[in-house]
Amino acid sequence: MSARTRPVRAAVTYTLLVACACxxxxxxxxxxxxxxxxxxxxxxxxxxxxxxxxxxxFFGSLRALADQIAVNYGGVLESESADFPTYYRNSxxxxxxxxxxxTISSAFVAYGFARVRWPGREVAFAVVLGTMMVPFTVVMxxxxxxxxxxxxxxxxxxxxxxxxxxxxxxxxxLRQFFMGLPPELDEAARIDGCGHFGIFWRVVLPNSTPAxxxxxxxxxxxxxxxFVGPLVFLNHQEQYTLALGLQMYxxxxxxxxxxxxxxxxxxxxxxxxxxxxLFQRAFTESVATRGLKG
Amino acid sequence: MSARxxxxxxxxxxxxxxxxxxxxxxxxxxxxxxxxxxxxxLIEDPLPVGGANYAEIAxxxxxxxxLRNTGIFxxxxxxxxxxxxxxxxxxxxxxxxxRELVRAxxxxxxxxxxxxxxxxxxxxxxxxxxxxxxxxxxLGVAGPDWLGDADxxxxxxxxxxxxIVGAQVMVFTAALRDVPKxxxxxxxxxxxxxxxxxxxxxxxxxxxxxxxxxxxxxxxALQVFALPLIMTRGGPQNSTLVLSMYVYQNAFxxxxxxxxxxxxxxxxxLTCALTIAAVRFARRRVHTRVGAAG
Numbered sequence: 001m002s003a004r005t006r007p008v009r010a011a012v013t014y015t016l017l018v019a020c021a022c023x024x025x026x027x028x029x030x031x032x033x034x035x036x037x038x039x040x041x042x043x044x045x046x047x048x049x050x051x052x053x054x055x056x057x058f059f060g061s062l063r064a065l066a067d068q069i070a071v072n073y074g075g076v077l078e079s080e081s082a083d084f085p086t087y088y089r090n091s092x093x094x095x096x097x098x099x100x101x102x103t104i105s106s107a108f109v110a111y112g113f114a115r116v117r118w119p120g121r122e123v124a125f126a127v128v129l130g131t132m133m134v135p136f137t138v139v140m141x142x143x144x145x146x147x148x149x150x151x152x153x154x155x156x157x158x159x160x161x162x163x164x165x166x167x168x169x170x171x172x173x174l175r176q177f178f179m180g181l182p183p184e185l186d187e188a189a190r191i192d193g194c195g196h197f198g199i200f201w202r203v204v205l206p207n208s209t210p211a212x213x214x215x216x217x218x219x220x221x222x223x224x225x226x227f228v229g230p231l232v233f234l235n236h237q238e239q240y241t242l243a244l245g246l247q248m249y250x251x252x253x254x255x256x257x258x259x260x261x262x263x264x265x266x267x268x269x270x271x272x273x274x275x276x277x278l279f280q281r282a283f284t285e286s287v288a289t290r291g292l293k294g
Numbered sequence: 295m296s297a298r299x300x301x302x303x304x305x306x307x308x309x310x311x312x313x314x315x316x317x318x319x320x321x322x323x324x325x326x327x328x329x330x331x332x333x334x335x336l337i338e339d340p341l342p343v344g345g346a347n348y349a350e351i352a353x354x355x356x357x358x359x360x361l362r363n364t365g366i367f368x369x370x371x372x373x374x375x376x377x378x379x380x381x382x383x384x385x386x387x388x389x390x391x392x393r394e395l396v397r398a399x400x401x402x403x404x405x406x407x408x409x410x411x412x413x414x415x416x417x418x419x420x421x422x423x424x425x426x427x428x429x430x431x432x433l434g435v436a437g438p439d440w441l442g443d444a445d446x447x448x449x450x451x452x453x454x455x456x457x458i459v460g461a462q463v464m465v466f467t468a469a470l471r472d473v474p475k476x477x478x479x480x481x482x483x484x485x486x487x488x489x490x491x492x493x494x495x496x497x498x499x500x501x502x503x504x505x506x507x508x509x510x511x512x513x514x515a516l517q518v519f520a521l522p523l524i525m526t527r528g529g530p531q532n533s534t535l536v537l538s539m540y541v542y543q544n545a546f547x548x549x550x551x552x553x554x555x556x557x558x559x560x561x562x563x564l565t566c567a568l569t570i571a572a573v574r575f576a577r578r579r580v581h582t583r584v585g586a587a588g
Contacts, residue, residue: 013388017396020382024399024457030425031414045428105310112307118300128311131319135517135565137541137558141329141551142322145336165314196303225407227520232546243407247524250413258417265413269406276405 028269035263036069042259072263079249079260084267086238087245090156091224091271094241097160098223103216105166107208110174111200115186125175132168140232147233158233159226159241163219170215177211178204217279221272242268329555336549347556357557359532360540363448364561367536368515370449374456375511376504382459383466384492397463404460412524415454416441444533447526451534454521462507469503470496505576509569516565537561 029049034042037051055064077084112118113125147158181204189199205212230244240248246268250261305312330347332340351357382400386393403411418425419440427437440450473496481491497504519538522528528535528543541561545554 013385013390016385017390017393020385021392021396021399024396024402026425027411027414027418027457028402030418034417043423045423045425105314109308109311112304116300116304116307118304119297120301121304124304124308127315131315133513133566133569134319134323135538135558135562137517137519137538138326138555138562139319139322140542141545141554141558142325143318144545145325145551146317146322162314162318164310165318166311171311196307221405225405227407227409227524232542243409246407246413247409250416250524251527261413262417265410268410272406273402276402 031262031265034259035072035266036065037072037259038068039257039259042257042262072259073267075260076263076267081256082245082249082264083237084242084245084264087240087242088267090239091241091243094156094159095220095223098163099216099220101160102163102167102170102219103212105164106170106174106215107205107212108200109166110171110178111196111204113171114175114178115199115204116196128168128171136228140228144232153233154235154239156234156239159229160223163223167219170219173215174208174211177208181207213279217275220275224272326555326558329552330559331556332552334551334555336551340552343552347553348560350553351556351560356532356535356540360535360537363532363534364516364518364536367448367452367455367518368512370452371455371515371518372508372511374452375459375462376507378456379459379462379507380466380504382463383470384496386463386467387470397467400463401460403458408458408520409524411458412521416525419450441526442530444530447530447534451518451522451525454525455515455518462511465503465507466500469500473499501580502576505572505580509572509576512572513565513569516561516568 033049037047038053041047041051050065051068053061053064053068055061076082109128113121113128143158144153147153152158152161185203185207186199189203194202224241225243226241227243227247230239230241234240234244237245237248246264249256249264329340331342331344333343333346334340386397386400419427421427421437421439421442424437424440426440430437438446441447477495478491481495486494517538518536519542522534522536523539523542526534528539537557538561541554541557544550544557
């Protein structure tokens with residue numbers, strides 16, 4: 001590339017980068033901005049990112065802004081048409097239970113596929129992967145009937161109980177990781193008198209914390225974000241999770257002010273973004289693995 | 295250990311999966327096949343009706359509308375997602391300041407609950423005073439009624455899906471690392487333009503990742519549900535009614551479990567057929583192109 005075209009090229013790529021940054025950040029920024037405005041100003045796009053709240057001087061304005069934030073977010077948390085503190089509790093219970101059970105059960109199953117030799121193992125693993133193909137629409141009606149038969153419709157159990165029985169993607173990820181551990185480790189443990197369980201517990205698990213953390217996080221986020229499961233299996237507002245409660249807050253009361261709706265969105269998104277920011281490496285690595293080995 | 299002993303050990307370790315597989319996949323799938331040949335309103339026992347449900351589907355105009363919408367959505371969204379994701383991955387491969395931030399921003403929509411994303415976009419796309427139409431108005435363009443106009447609603451959902459491409463970008467980014475730098479440099483020295491380097495070196499090398507992304511996005515798009523449900527509820531005039539939504543409506547709103555099961559099986563069969571076709575096509579193309587690239 002000649003020295004003459006290089007600055008032009010740099011200008012073009014940086015412009016593109018900034019344009020992409022804007023396109024992907026704008027919806028979130030506007031959401032946040034709307035959530036701290038009084039409703040009358042939220043509806044006026046001319047107001048800009050920060051509301052005009054009066055208040056004298058820098059600290060006066062800051063005080064007025066803090067008051068407005070308290071009004072909006074307090075309004076969401078104390079809303080009469082939706083019970084967000086309960087949705088929070090439900091989401092946390094479901095996401096933690098689902099992620100813990102998924103990690104433990106998938107680790108067992110993945111060990112069985114990675115470290116135990118048995119006839120038919122490859123075919124069995126193909127069956128595991130095959131379950132990823134079955135669409136939820138095919139199984140949702142019979143699953144609903146099953147949970148109804150068991151008396152579990154109207155509880156949170158249908159949302160996390162299936163996680164106790166491992167999941168194809170988690171098993172895939174962990175098996176991949178377990179197979180990468182050096183087999184010498186197993187042999188050393190075997191000489192020390194360990195059986196499969198000893199190897200699993202003392203050798204494989206302690207050496208697999210990054211993969212276990214990735215599975216836990218991915219399942220936590222998947223359960224937190226799940227919309228269709230709660231929609232099908234829950235029938236009382238007290239059991240709603242945030243993802244479903246937010247949609248109900250938006251739809252069943254056409255009069256919900258946009259500023260409060262955006263505050264509710266921020267409250268729904270924030271925990272996931274925090275988890276992501278804290279554990280970004282585990283996420284990106286696991287997604288990259290899926291891409292390479294898929 | 296004997297073969298039987300080995301088999302037993304393997305099955306014990308993988309038992310959690312098999313129990314869950316029986317309860318939440320195999321039995322529901324079997325029941326769903328059976329319900330497809332019955333009339334079942336959840337109150338009385340399923341009444342066998344032979345192939346009546348399938349015969350009715352063939353003459354159900356709403357089904358054909360849903361099929362058409364799903365097909366259009368899938369075709370457009372898969373194309374758009376793949377192009378956008380590839381462009382973003384290529385842009386983020388350049389050594390630019392701030393690209394890690396943009397990478398995180400692009401991944402954010404993939405990470406947060408779809409209901410929060412959908413509600414946020416409802417606000418951005420409001421007809422008269424939404425941010426998008428205000429911005430277009432400032433440029434002198436009269437923005438359409440994105441979600442309220444039957445001619446625009448499906449296209450709007452496609453555009454929105456092009457914003458949720460974080461996972462695909464990750465897959466492309468991982469694949470781009472495998473493109474031989476020496477080859478690109480040699481081609482540049484020989485005078486190949488950036489465009490021809492992209493077409494002749496980069497794309498053939500990452501063609502497995504392209505195939506993977508196309509197949510995964512197609513499966514997602516053929517089963518899309520939460521996005522249209524929250525944004526448009528299938529309207530206006532059924533212009534965004536997709537197959538999953540029609541299955542859900544029949545099962546849980548019209549109390550027609552049998553009909554819903556038959557619909558779900560048609561959706562599953564279509565997904566399978568298209569996926570198999572795509573995999574076959576990819577296998578041929580991907581291998582020859584990689585081979586040609588050396």
